Amino acid sequence: LATGGEARLVDIARRLGVSHPTAVKSIRRLKREGLATSLPYRGVFLTEAGRALADRVRARHRIVVELLCAIGVPPEAAEADAEGIEHHVSKTTLDAFSRFLTEKR
Structure with missing residues (x-):
């Protein structure tokens, strides 16, 4: 969709x-x-609101996958594990993940 x-x-x-x-x-x-x-x-x-929500969900997933890969998790495992992790991480933690990834680059 x-x-x-x-x-x-x-x-x-x-x-x-x-x-x-x-x-x-x-x-x-x-x-x-x-x-x-x-x-x-x-x-x-x-709908427009649905697309906006889908974009936020994809961004959240991408951040978790990138963090897991950055700490050495193989990409396939990172994709699978992110499915569970992304739903239980607070915005504060997600923002910290994002800052860490930005600083690492």
Whole structure:
């Protein structure tokens, strides 16, 4: 969604590794929160607010991956581990990660 602009429910379910009903429920919640829309016989689209949120989530993920790689974690492991870490790190800690990475460059 964030990269292609449009996604089909079946593709969303497959990418997330969830059932079709779970994907429908999640998309319904995103639509209710104003983060996504859908068109009949088309797909699901992120709204401007949804794209902004996706950008923030991607940036957060990238910072965690870069930090893990900077301390010697192999890239594939860093990608996998970041999935869990990024959801439990405070903004203060994330900002510290970012400062560390900036100073390291």
